[in-house]
Amino acid sequence: MGESSTSGLRNVVGELLAELGGEQVITDRQRRRTYECDGLAAYRVIPGAVVLARDAADVATAVRACARHGVPFVARGSGTGLSGGALPHAEGVLVVMSQLRAIREADLANQRAVVDPGVINLQLTAATSPDGYYFAPDPSSQSVCSIGGNVAENSGGAHCLKYGFTTNHVTGVDLVTPGGEQVEIGGKAPDPPGYDLLGALVGSEGTLGIVTAATVRLTRLPQEVRTLLAAFRTMDDAGAATSAIIAAGVIPAAIEMMDALAIEAAEAAVHCDYPHGAGAVLVIELDGPAPDVAGEFDDVVRLCEGAGAFEVRVAADDEERALIWKGRKSAFAAVGRISPDYIVQDGVIPRTALPLVLRQIAELSESAGVRVANVFHAGDGNLHPLVLFDGAVEGAVDRAEAVAGGILDLCLEHGGSITGEHGVGADKAKHMPRMFTPDDLDTMQAVRCAFDPEGISNPGKVFPTPRLCGERPGRHRGAHPLAESGVAEVF
């Protein structure tokens, strides 16, 4: 481009002010500052400029201006992400999507909805549940997070054990490519022809462009939902119960586990009245056709008791179900009551390694003198250890970060992942080389180059080091014989 980053941004802002006007383009530093972080407040960058998009055309306008001048852009939905995926770029444009919040179509007969990216996750469920449908991905931030953000992060939630993640529920998108082109991919019908671009896009954390509309599955509400709380003396017992349930061939809608410290925090915050003396609790939810749920429910209660549950509490109605879930759903925030600061870690292990890894986390915690509260999706081995510290104490942040990093090491040692649902973002890009080889990362970045050759779409996220998108070194070895002889066109 030949422009310095500052003059590039200045040119972009000038063009956008002309095209979109001052109401939509924020240049004032104080107002830009409002957007300096997402849900991971440890990282803060004031964006170079902010564009409040009203529709897909605005997004395309903003991206095209950035593309013309080689200026980075970052899309932001509700800003609830926990990995710094929407962390702004100081010399770039933050494209705020939250004004695009219309449910364009709820096509119940085809079990699809077409939504703007700023539509709140729970808003779609609220709009369709009177008719017997809902949007299955349910991250715990679902009352505030946007579906566009869910698409970027491939969000999961407590119920993805049975129903899958966002990637399993998106059948089409409208995409503004990093070059500023508007492309329609997929739609209401399944299996669009060609490469599975949706598979690459969903979960790419905004590095392949900006989605301006999503077509998603609507799932039929289950006939019956039953929720129970089982209290155990130890985490090992709760882990054994989880294994027994999976081994029995039951796939609950959710199995959530909390340890004693997490229970203590939840009690202090929301008085959820979990059984006294519990070293671990499981929240288990079963859903589906009534006769099946009834049978499975009896099995699950029996298996919990067999594994040592000293109390099993069954929700008699929606109110009691809400109370059981309240403790679990408030756990993250509740930890704030027992510790001035904390890190929410997100890692995955094969579920069967759970008892061993939990003991290893306890050892790590003890030897570092750092308390760790454990809350997790036990059914799929997705851990959310909350590493507690007091930022006012010298060295405490470093000790906490060392423990949080050590937990990721444990996940990788057991063949797991450094993130199950929060994403890599700005926070974990540095950990990617511990999970993937340079060739693995280079190949992923080659795909990125196909979408974003200039590397302007949310740069600095996911990958620890950017890759130039020219020819791959040593890959081209002369013209292809068919191309040379004119038999075939080289694309």
Added chain:
Amino acid sequence: MADLRRLAGALRHDGGAVREAGPEDTVDGVPATVVARPASADGVAALLREATAQGLVTVARGAGTALDWGAPPERVDLVLETTGLDRLVEHGAGDLVVVAEAGLPVAELLEKVGGAAQELVVDLPPARLAGGSTVGGLLSTGVSGPRRLQRGGVRDLVLGATVVLADGTVASSGGKVVKNVAGYDLAKLLTGAYGTLGIVVRAAFRLHPARPDRAFVIGSGPAADVAAQARDVVASQLAPAAVEIDRPAGSDVAEVAVLLEGTGAAVGQRAADAAGLLGGRVRAEQPEWWAALPGTSGGPTCDGSTLVKATATLTGVAGLLAAARESEQRYGAGVALRGTAAGVLYALVTGSPEATALAVGHLRAAAPSPREGTVTVLRATPEVRAALDAWGPVGGLDLMRAIKRQLDPGRNLAPGRFVGGI
């Protein structure tokens, strides 16, 4: 021209074999020069590095049960047989995960995990399963079976994959845990890519517990009625594992078969409810056409016919059924249609190339827009291919071409086999 000695040299540490190709190695009518059968991922990498350095075109082959799906490659220098990579790497029964090499027959994988009362819910056509169809073939053709209604397609079950690119780079993505959002999900990109981006050497899949009890409910009637009944079952709270529709060629009548899976008496109760919705009857046994491609009930497909994949919205399935009948009446083609009420069906079209082209066009026109349904040709004779547009409109084709250019810049992997001449 392929340098056989150097190709063999690439496999000297691997134990794999290289030989000259014979007539049986032809790929969809395109003769091959050399066949290599590496025994390891490293062997595949060394071989591809050498083949691409020689400027050769490589086509991957598993059991070859769907080698004639997709357009014929422009040229075939090297057939890379994956059947030497046939290990089941890991079955984490407690984690409901399996990791397998690409050449492992799916039937063997199913048998292994079946020992722990688990299954990989892909429902390959019986003919392909019996023909030894491999894990790599399953992934690369992205075939759709009855139970995708509830469990999703192959792309929804694959957790990770290791691929060898044309230049010999070995790259993994995803992992072997069910929940994982680290990095790009390239396994999905490779699913249904017909080996045009790289050669998959290993993949990890999510398993499901096999349900001990099952019941089928069968209904039949005029196609439009059957489509409506199938929709009612899909929209019910009966959580059917599959709802399949079968319309034989030349028939005014279609059949719907609903599969209910679960434990004990609960399945029977749901089956009775489904029978009420369908006006159908409950059976323990699956219909003989279950999971098979249309026009067959497990045997080899007849020559000269055209195999087509048609997608639709739930409500659009009725339109496809109507378009099948109209194509027969107007153009004299035969159109057998079968697949899930969720909107992924296969059609076997018979007739002259002209009649076939008109029928495919008519099926394609059944959807109001490509976002609501597409028709692509999987298998056809050269005469038929010459008479029609095999892929139809493809959203995002430029992006697909760019991906191909990045991962296989020399077009060394099955060039011409995929959409837009990729």
